[in-house]
Amino acid sequence: MADNPSTSFRTGKILLSGVKPTGRPHVGNYFGAMKQFVELQHDYETYIFIADLHALTTMQNRQELEESTVGVLLDYMAIGLDPKNVTIFKQSDIPQVTELAWIFNCLTTMPYLMRAHAFKDAEAKNKEINVGLFDYPVLMAADILIQNTDVVPVGQDQKQHIEIARDIAEKFNNAYGETFKLPEPLILENVATVPGTDGRKMSKSYDNTIPLFASDEEIEKAVMGIVTDSGSEVPTNVYAIHSLFRNKNDLEVIYTENKGQYKKLKELLIDDLKNFIKPLREKRQALEEDKSAVLEVLKEGGKVARERAEKKMEKVRELVGLKLY
Numbered sequence: 230m231a232d233n234p235s236t237s238f239r240t241g242k243i244l245l246s247g248v249k250p251t252g253r254p255h256v257g258n259y260f261g262a263m264k265q266f267v268e269l270q271h272d273y274e275t276y277i278f279i280a281d282l283h284a285l286t287t288m289q290n291r292q293e294l295e296e297s298t299v300g301v302l303l304d305y306m307a308i309g310l311d312p313k314n315v316t317i318f319k320q321s322d323i324p325q326v327t328e329l330a331w332i333f334n335c336l337t338t339m340p341y342l343m344r345a346h347a348f349k350d351a352e353a354k355n356k357e358i359n360v361g362l363f364d365y366p367v368l369m370a371a372d373i374l375i376q377n378t379d380v381v382p383v384g385q386d387q388k389q390h391i392e393i394a395r396d397i398a399e400k401f402n403n404a405y406g407e408t409f410k411l412p413e414p415l416i417l418e419n420v421a422t423v424p425g426t427d428g429r430k431m432s433k434s435y436d437n438t439i440p441l442f443a444s445d446e447e448i449e450k451a452v453m454g455i456v457t458d459s460g461s462e463v464p465t466n467v468y469a470i471h472s473l474f475r476n477k478n479d480l481e482v483i484y485t486e487n488k489g490q491y492k493k494l495k496e497l498l499i500d501d502l503k504n505f506i507k508p509l510r511e512k513r514q515a516l517e518e519d520k521s522a523v524l525e526v527l528k529e530g531g532k533v534a535r536e537r538a539e540k541k542m543e544k545v546r547e548l549v550g551l552k553l554y
């Protein structure tokens with residue numbers, strides 16, 4: 230960490246975001262959010278975490294959770310998050326977050342949370358919804374607000390969660406006095422919702438992903454499986470994913486030269502994906518050789534984030550009437 234973060238970063242502002250360790254991150258996570266973490270790490274005082282408590286809402290398997298958590302840590306470092314600039318930590322190392330979430334729970338009504346998209350979607354699918362899943366946005370508000378966050382780079386699907394965090398901050402501030410900053414989402418328009426191999430939003434739950442660290446075989450299989458609309462000259466779903474890797478002019482040339490040749494166009498996308506992923510995969514493999522060094526980064530980041538959170542919570546406890554001595 231820099232000695233005096235508030236003056237060492239260009240904007241003087243705080244950036245925070247996270248990824249849930251439920252399996253392997255995909256190209257949609259990367260372009261929608263993770264790439265921004267890397268690009269902005271010099272401009273903001275940056276806090277990037279692994280949302281392992283959020284993962285518990287859908288994952289009840291110790292080994293899977295441990296593996297995914299270490300996996301996301303390796304992914305973060307392989308894409309270029311530098312622990313010298315960024316505090317990397319895991320959510321469960323900051324118990325103050327769950328404490329704050331409880332205080333927020335007591336300010337948040339059930340009907341308000343029932344309007345959240347994620348809850349409504351789960352309900353529409355008749356899924357059994359645990360209390361943790363229902364409360365998901367409140368825990369997320371605590372993640373964000375406890376670190377005095379200014380900006381939160383995310384994909385479109387998290388926009389409502391940032392709005393909820395703002396609402397909760399306002400509620401607290403109204404009840405107890407100015408305490409929390411209102412965070413802003415940072416969503417890049419052209420990658421707000423990266424499509425998957427079937428044209429819907431790329432998502433693990435749709436089984437339409439291209440993993441960010443896919444092997445060559447996985448890349449081939451995923452791309453060959455992209456759903457193409459027969460009849461049109463440009464395979465829309467191939468083009469949409471291809472546009473993540475090449476600019477419009479390049480694509481214009483490629484898609485004009487190979488008009489109607491879906492297989493060829495898919496092969497060209499495979500080449501681009503392989504070239505993009507290979508160095509990332511190699512960096513990740515190298516990091517994996519020394520897992521204990523990588524885990525040390527997480528442990529140290531946890532200390533830094535926890536100290537900040539504790540400072541904030543001391544103030545919160547006092548304001549709400551929990552601190553008597």
Ligand code: TYM
Nearest residue numbers: 246247248249257258261262280369383384421422423431
């Ligand atoms: P998660 O793990 O589902 O996704 C990580 C990030 O990837 C973005 N994303 C996408 N962006 C564009 N196109 C897509 N197809 C796509 N799929 C996923 C997500 O928007 C997200 O930014 N709730 C969060 C984790 C979290 C968090 C936080 C984030 C917990 N607390 C506080 C920010 C701040 C989540 O499950 O993301």
